[in-house]
Amino acid sequence: MVCYLGIDLGTTNTAAAVFDGDAVTPVRTREGGLLTPSVVRIDARGRVTVGARARKLVDRDPDNTLGGFKRLMGTARGLVFPGACVERRPEELAAEILRSIRDDVREQVGFLPEQAVISVPALFELPQSAATHAAAQLAGFAHVELIQEPVASALAAGWSADEDGAGAWLVYDLGGGTFDVSLLETREGVLRVIGHDGDNFLGGRDLDEAIVRWALAELAADGLPLDRADPALAMPLRVLRTAAEDAKIDLSRSAQAALTLPALFDGPQGAIDVDLTLDRTTLEQLAAPLVDKTLAVCRRLLAAHGLGPEQVRKVVLVGGPTAMPFLRDRVQAGLGAPFAEGVDPMALVATGAAIHAATVGLDARPAAAAPEAGEARRLWLEYPTMSPDPTPFVVGRLLDGPGPAPVEVRFVRDDGGFATPWTRLGPDGTLLVTLELREKQPNAFTLEGRDAGGAAVPLLPPSLTLVCGRTLAEPPLSRTVGVALANDAVHVYLQRGTPLPAKRSYVHRSVAAVAKGSSDAVIRIPIVQGEHPQAHLCRLVGHLEISGEELRADLPADSDVEVTVEIDRGGRLSARALVPCLSQVFEQVAHLSIPEADPAALAVHADALGERLSVVRSRPGLQPTHVDRLLDVEWSLQDAQAALLAARGGDDDAGQRAHRLLIEADAALGEVEDATRWPELDQRVRNALLNASGWVGQLGTPQEQRMLSESGAALEHARQQRDGEALERHLRAVNQLTAAAYFRHPDSWRHQFEHLAADVGRSRDPLQAQRLVAQGREAVATGDRDRLRDAVLGLEALLPARVAQPIPSFRSDLR
């Protein structure tokens, strides 16, 4: 029996499901539940407990019982278990959860699964996906593929809702800590994700936090103020938060929930009890801003696709908080579309992942005991693992090898309902058969072979599996991926929306020379992800390094470096750099991690943004849209400052959140800056024209003078049209004309040379620069203008200013 395993590795809870070809069954935990809380405890003796049993201990031993590590996946951060004095990386903790899932699956189906599909949030970035792969490997999986959670939900909802037709679907997934909304449509039987949006820092946890704040306010109103910044309160606050979560979940079914925690806090006057009653009205007041935020994201997504809520045919609710009646009502009122019926919001993602495992033929069973080599003949086969067509072709060819060769083969469907006739192999061992599939499920076939005498001949592979059903379009890349260049520009490799898998190569040039064997000289190639043309506004997701230590020979500046970036279906990044002149390839992507959110560095960034904000604010001629945008920036900055405060208290999530907010604020501010930079541009135009009319008027040819007046007119036109790009282009043309005229002046090359010679220290290749200076001095002495010009041009090419303006964050050595 085939077995496909899907795992929804959640921030809060992990769920798994198996698909046997007929039905999807949730995997039960050893406690009998359907969810494994994503919580790991390591006690003083180093014993590891996970899931429900660990979560029960959060209250008793919060320091050694940690959850929420999914949010730190892909960072270099270790989580410390003080009891056992050990530190674990986020992926190691995720691996504990996955290991426990593997054990549960074995209980249920009788073998330890080897392969699975694991879901990750749509907004996961590459390092986070890589960490998920690492976790699966640590947990002992031989192979896993990743699927974006909304894609999995869509697949599960589309699979069970047996319909085709017009209209978009919206998958609304609110989890413990992330919100994802995706827009999907079915067209000609193919389910497609046409867009998604979300917030990596929005979820049920925020509601727990709001309840904690409410409880503290209630206590303060009773004359018991508590200072949250007091480190002694950290532990009781966690206990309170867990109780708040339980109360919240109770309220999905009952009208009231008690929050009773005797002697939770130590006050100056003795123990303080918490004894509060949370009712639905209060919860709804606390939840309303959260739900409204999610609705705003939904509207933003719809607007981005030119749709209104009325064009949404169906809404699929996913995630724990969507069990709240209040949330359902408010989302219903806000979006106005009917909910998909009959889907369990907690099981949907795992179900979809299991179905996806079937579509990519990722059977969880340990590799079937292969027939002894020599006994079986190998067949090369080509067929669609997922076929919308119930009668697909299989083509194949018998490969050379020892052992008896079959004359005829046939394919027998495992349910016994179909078998191909015995089919004779062609003269060169070729084969073509048509299979018949049962709809919407995996179909396993056994391959049989026999020789001329009718004796059975074992074949490799012994079986194959095809799924008949709707296919998912290739998953799109969620964010643009590129390489940061020395001038902080991003060279885009893969645009957002590119179907995965995808791979692209470009040739760059190295900025500086690297000597063979030098340990501190490297060529750094940062890989960034984001939509901004400036690299420092994108996210650094990894980098390649070409170190002098590994070079076969010296690498001069300006050498070709061919970089290849590849992303697999699950969003896993790999990259390599080829240096053709040395025939050397550098593969390892070092530091594939989200830089840790260092509060001090973030504070500097926030201050700088504050300054830029006040400068832009005072610019003349701001449009109302700019003012709105700047207001958003200000809000983000304030949120970031608040998060920074929490980060200083040791909250890593808050640090990451501040980092993200600042990057977004930076990008938004940059756009307004670009849009309002005209007065400064005007000034540059005036200066350039003034300079040009002097030199071109005096030393230009008549043709150059005519070109200058044409460029002047074009500049004026661009200025009126507010066309920044055209303006820059014509400015460049004007400056070139000026330079051409200037260099006709008898002393200009000498002036330029002296100027550059004084600056040799900044050159990218000082040795070469020294040689050029010597050559230039000789040329000045002998009056050789041509050689002098060569020296000047050579020196200019070696100046870093040629390729790099100030580099705000990621050092890149490519251009």
Ligand code: ADP
């Ligand atoms: P994740 O995808 O982050 O693992 P889940 O979908 O498992 O998250 O949702 C976890 C969140 O759902 C938690 O914040 C939990 O408190 C909340 N939750 C679970 N069940 C309910 C319920 N019945 N009512 C309200 N909230 C719930």
Ligand code: MG
């Ligand atoms: Mg989830």
